[in-house]
Amino acid sequence: MISSARRSNYRVTLAVLSVGVASFALVQSLTIPVLPRIQDELGTDPTTVTWVVTAYLVSASIFTPVAGRLGDAIGKERVLVAALAALSVGCVVAALAPNIGVMIAARVVQGVGGGVIPLSFGIIRDEFPEPKIAGAISFTSALLGAGGGLGTVVAGPLVNTFGYAWLFWLPAIVTGVAAVAAWLLVPESPVRTPGRIPLLPTLLFAGWLTALLIGISEGSREGWGSALVVGLVVAAVVVFAGWVVVEQRATVPFIDLRMMRLPAVWTANLVAFLVGVGMYASFAFTPRLLQTDVDVAGYGFGATVTEAGLLMLPASAGTFVMGLVSAQLARIRGAKPVVVIGCVVAAVGLAAIGLVHEQPWQTAVASGLFGLGLGAVFASLASLVVAAVPPEQTGVASGMNANIRTIGGAVGSAVMATIVTGHLGRGGEPHESAYTAGFLFLGAALLVAALVALAIPSMSSRELEDALEAEPEPEHVLAD
Template sequence: MASHARTRTAHPTPVLGVVLLSVFAFALLQSLISPVLPVLRAELDTSQDLIAWVMTAFLLSASISTPLLGRLGDRYGKDRVLVASLVALAAGSAVSALAPGIELMLVGRVVQGVGGGVLPLAFGIIRDELPRERAPGAIGVAAALAAVGGGVGIVVAGPLTDTLGVRSLFWVPAVLTAVAAVTARLVVPPSPSRSRGPISWLATVLLAGWLTALLVPLAQASRWGWTSAAVILPLVAAVVLAVAWVVTERRSDRPLVDMRMMRSPAVWATNLVSLLFGVGLFAVMVFLPGFVQAPPESGYGFGVSVTRSGLLLLPMTVTMFFAGLASARLARRFGPRAVLVAASALNATAVAMLAVQHDRQWQIPVALALLGIALGTAFSTMANVIVAAVRPDQTGVANGVTANVRTLGGSLGVAAMSAIVGAHTPVGGGLPTETGYTVGFAVLGVAGVAALVAATRVPGRAPTTTR
């Protein structure tokens, strides 16, 4: 094991504070930019197709980086890789803030995406540094913050842009992550457990290949056309590369992602629930602001501003956080399966409410408050199930896979919603019809029902491994 100048003398409370700040800073970036893409497009004087890559580049980079950095943290020390991830977040944010054009902006967003490693590393550090009795609650808080940050990003994007300008949406995360990086270097002690053996770089390349071939056409399908060669051929390539990746991982003595670990009922069932929850979460965050901002003359919507639309999502953010705090206690009392089943049922109900009850403004925050309870409870419980089910040296990569699966689900949800809403948009342009949103939210509700079924496969009591 490599030597490290610091010793394991850090008090767990400051370590937890640094970890939570790191998680929140990254989560904020996941949604902070999406509400102001039209403003950013005008400032950069670029096309609609190119500005969409501001989100796609970040999503793709984070999807590739998250499991890889989780594995690097398990191999070389979670403390070191956490600092490197935070430095990448800060540097990418600064590059994007200073970018004079779309090209450099995209470079900054790719660098920001490297910070996706913060999530799996955070769960691993909590497991390493906190007493056993405090770890589940702390993991629940971290998982809740990871979800809450996305909601907060949408809420504060409008006020920050109005007050400090659109570039403040990059400067604020840059400052937060720079502070977190310095503090993490000083406070977080060396990892007590390390995995051995080299990193499988062939598996890394294959993983990056199939994720790119999958996510890019999904993100651009509404613009390129679902039947176009630019969408179909990469999706076919994604399947081929994914099969090659699985075969490579199964044959490797030191896989990037251990397929035996993935076959554990606690792991695969939890990841399936995570995928299906991601479908609804990302699609709601992306499309609901546009729905409520539409003028009433369109037959739906309330004609609210960007800032007001963000405030309508505030109940989801608040309930998500407090539900995350309570999740560990609920799981101890009722078991993780019961908690996930209940959360999945509430998730499906909340999204169905958006589909059938959206004529009055108060109905939106009520449905979102229920959705927040479901998401906060589920995400925190899933994180604890994964941590309890794998060895300490697998914590980073296992949680990296779960975060990645949620992102993939989000991509599928956004793509499906885009296709449905796009099919109900006038050919010559203009606003989508109400039917498009109603059908889209109903489809998200079906994904919620599927999550309910998947949650029944999670073990009643999470298996525990040696700490």
């Protein structure tokens, strides 16, 4: 049992966790609008510079559940400090990078910071008073969603005023301070999963995930039928199958697949995947739509990076505001209805961006609508996942949920790129109808997420824990 004295510091703990989560979310999206500037500064080509995003995506996808699993096993506070320190060091290296190779390596190190997401949720569940858990998770989730959108807003002014290196100096300073604060102020959580981290299941997990994400990322550039893409996807499928077999037989699994089969867990993960499809692609392609020169393509506003960011500011504001009130809404109506309604509202916002963009204010309103829906989903979905598993599996479960959302983002961005770049018109710009079709696709993904959310069972955490314990034990014939 955690003493009341330790729990009395939960507000300080929340402040530290909030800084870490917000910093990671900013680093995740800051580089996307200014890739051409990074390309020019480092003297590389358009294909190579995209690895600034791909390397980070792959690294974060791997280390998010790995850090969650490590935190569950050896202590969440110490792994949180390590994740924040890695994010800070990676940002320093990126700010000083003399060439694209060093920049890509730095982005891989930054991806380790993805562990702050599951570790923060786990610490909140372990350390906070019971009545404060849902609100704290909602607030942290709101920061995660709002920070991702805010990165596209501040990137332009930051680069224009201080230079592109400050895309990394600023989060390096903030996360460095957060790492020290976490070390000094965040108490070590007593909830642990006994046993060591299994090497073989972890390596197989990293293998299939890396092959899948690189294959998806390269699909829109190399062609979906290219030997490289097909080979990577086939390799991902084969390694994934091997990983499932090993996990089921391992004495100490990396991911408890019995837990992943629980109705409350797999439905929440599928919702997260579909939300990722819409969210990440919209962050990447809305600025492109806004920056299109109307004199060349016949649509768009010819906005600068800064102007496009300002038009997307309502999305970040809506995400944050709705995240703050979602806990109260969930307390009144239940978390599941909030997720369902949030998905529908976000879908309407995405469809509106694609269908109605003759005036800047129309895009701003649609963006705000999307943000409101996204904030409701982010805040309430995280609470559902945390409540669905035993305390000692909070880290790995929430890590996998965030990871699956990232995979959805990779899929959505690749499909969106294929739709948009497959229909080029005047001046080499995509046809306006291509953007319309793309955003309608993203909206449809959110509508499907709403339908899936209806299937999330309304069960208490005790009922879900009993369901996990009732699952048959796997054959313990393969020790790592």
